[in-house]
Amino acid sequence: QVQLQESGPGLVKPSETLSLSCSVSGGSIVGYYWTWIRRPAGKGLEWVGRISSSGSTRYNPSLESRLTMSVDTSNHQFSLKLTSVSAADTAVYFCARSAVDTADFDLWGQGTLVTVSS
Amino acid sequence: EIVLTQSPGTLSLSPGESTTLSCRASQTIRSKYLGWYQQKPGQAPRLLISGASNRATGIPDRFSGSGSGTDFTLTISRLEPEDFAVYYCHQYDSAPQTFGQGTRVEIK
Numbered sequence: 001q002v003q004l005q006e007s008g009p010g011l012v013k014p015s016e017t018l019s020l021s022c023s024v025s026g027g028s029i030v031g032y033y034w035t036w037i038r039r040p041a042g043k044g045l046e047w048v049g050r051i052s053s054s055g056s057t058r059y060n061p062s063l064e065s066r067l068t069m070s071v072d073t074s075n076h077q078f079s080l081k082l083t084s085v086s087a088a089d090t091a092v093y094f095c096a097r098s099a100v101d102t103a104d105f106d107l108w109g110q111g112t113l114v115t116v117s118s
Numbered sequence: 119e120i121v122l123t124q125s126p127g128t129l130s131l132s133p134g135e136s137t138t139l140s141c142r143a144s145q146t147i148r149s150k151y152l153g154w155y156q157q158k159p160g161q162a163p164r165l166l167i168s169g170a171s172n173r174a175t176g177i178p179d180r181f182s183g184s185g186s187g188t189d190f191t192l193t194i195s196r197l198e199p200e201d202f203a204v205y206y207c208h209q210y211d212s213a214p215q216t217f218g219q220g221t222r223v224e225i226k
Binding site: 094096103 | 153165168213214215216218220
């Protein structure tokens, strides 16, 4: 059974860099799109960006100048780095999978809360 | 960016009742690129409907989706206790992908 698990610091200081990883277990990382989605407290879901197993990326324009995603197929994981964070970046961050011909997310991690605070 | 507006914001219902949730898009969306998700507290979202009307694997038939163009709906027939959750619509016809703000279905 394929599972996704997010990991990373739960607390990041303002102006610093938020770094998260998502480990893929029980299945292949090749042949799918891997996406980050976040949910700020009291708000709806926001698509952050996605990366293919070959490293092709697409980012939300609202975050693009601060965002970098990468994939490590040998270690079955993909990552997110968001620079110059502020309180507005406080959210539960989810990683999710979709097929290459659809952006329906059929598999999700449990989510990890990242709080931006000094 | 396509804005998805869901209504109502909250529904207070009793188990056994049926309901329809609305998702209106600011621009026309091709139906194959519209999905619905269910999220319960402390859990990840779960795909319910893809392509506006196709139930995902394992989703009971009391969930149904319909619509086209800018107006889409999710109908839940005979609410079960486990159906009380937040529901989101999602479009990926136009970049960036966007979600609605959610409709909360709560127990009356």
